Amino acid sequence: MSGATETSLTCARCGKPANLQCPKCVELKLPCEGAAFCTQDCFKASWSSHKSIHQKAKLSCENDTGAEQNSVAPNDWLYCTRKGQSRTPKLPIFDWTGTLKPYPISKPRLVPAHIDKPDWAIDGTPKIEPSSDLQRVVEIKTPEQIERMRETCRIAREVLDAAARVIRPGVTTDEIDAVVHEATIAAGGYPSPLNYYFFPKSCCTSVNEVICHGIPDARKLEDGDIVNVDVTVYFKGVHGDLNETFFVGTVDEASRQLVQCTYECLEKAIAIVKPGVRFREIGEIINRHALMSGLSVVKSYCGHGIGELFHCAPNIPHYARNKMVGIMKPGQTFTIEPMINAGNWRDRMWPDGWTAVTADGKRSAQFEHTLLVTETGVEVLTARLPTSPDMFPWLKS
Structure with a gap:
């Protein structure tokens, strides 16, 4: 627990004056209201219900990130799913291992009719290769x-x-x-x-x-x-x-x-x-x-x-x-x-x-x-x- 920056906060559990704040809420930069507690005992007693606030904030952040990413691409660009067979307008939820995340992709590019094509070009499924x-x-x-x-x-x-x-x-x-x-x-x-x-x-x-x-x-x-x-x-x-x-x-x-x-x-x-x-x-x-x-x-x-x-x-x-x-x-x-x-x-x-x-x-x-x-x-x-x-x-x- 870290010291709260506000002196007029009330405990999210009992309503008494509060001077302690949930450290996870501080990390996520959530509002102080609803994240302050008068004692460690009140914080521990509220934890099972209070922690849901963190998950909601995380999901909201991911959706905001998706909206931000979509803003750099045309509206008809979508995220790729199901190994290329589907598209979605929202950034998929995933525990990304690094700082990189996917962005929306454009529609597949067209190949002129005169170009010789492999057997997966039309329907996505190789025919000769797997059983050769x-x-x-x-x-x-x-x-x-x-x-x-x-x-x-x-x-x-x-x-x-x-x-x-x-x-x-x-x-x-x-x-x-x-x-x-x-x-x-x-x-x-x-x-x-x-x-x-x-x-x-x-x-x-x-x-x-x-x-x-x-x-x-x-x-x-x-x-x-x-x-x-x-x-x-x-x-x-x-x-x-x-x-x-x-x-x-x-x-x-x-x-x-x-x-x-x-x-x-x-x-x-x-x-x-x-x-x-x-x-x-x-x-x-x-x-x-x-x-x-x-x-x-x-x-x-x-x-x-x-x-x-x-x-x-x-x-x-x-x-x-x-x-x-x-x-x-x-x-x-x-x-x-x-x-x-x-x-x-x-x-x-x-x-x-x-x-x-x-x-x-x-x-x-x-x-x-x-x-x-x-x-x-x-x-x-x-x-x-x-x-x-x-x-x-x-x-x-």
Whole structure:
């Protein structure tokens, strides 16, 4: 109990003069009337009924926050729920792990009729992928498939570069999504995430404590944020997938180190890719480097095979002592995409059913490439181009 600031208050229980006030009410900045008590005994006797005031205030605050967030977006923008299948005008109630909350999202963007589309584009449900033999067998790509993947992965790189160029404080993640969508369409491709199991946008934008699968929305990026943009393009019947984490304005040193370490984790993992290497060794390399920097590796999400299917064998865990079986062979294509957390590795899911966030609210970073195992080593199909923007200060040295 803390001393009340008013001297004319009366006890909420017995009506006597009161000079003590509920500390929770003080924290929530609630009116002094109804929150003052003459003694500790009166406060304790009233607690079971008085505490309901705190919950009502919390709900009111959340609704006010929702109204405030809606004010930055058009009236027809709504919050995403049920893994993309529903919308609601109110901010969902959730014990957010960090300072970030979802904002309303715009309507799904349209894809011209002439663009070749994957089988989930219309109804949100992949047909071929779930039951394919390639969920169990790692495909060896033909030279013709590899050439198509090179072309698609180059387009995906150019799309991500276009998104990187617009990242700055004040830009919304929805605006980033618009750039990704338009650049993909202009190249003749389809943005693979769009309507994949009902995902509502053309790319994933994961800000600060979001680990992966963040949904682009009306929130404006703020100076000091970090944001991952995850792009996948479907072109000529194959997919190309990559992502990078970018600085927004001036970030703190801890965030800079997190992002740089995550970049290094991916680079070190790629360096061991060649025929005969066990898939499980990738996790050992990544885990060792992250631990040396006092960081942790997310275990709930992994890299994956890719080609004519968006996701297929092999799974590529990024953590140590994983049970993945198999060795790398020439002609295999897959992604490595470590997600590294500043705190512990555990994650939670937002009410939208897509957005995975750190359980402790601390920041997370990610980088991803699509790779081809060659006869002598590895080809990074989504490698940076001479025209790629200069986003990472450690690459200048």
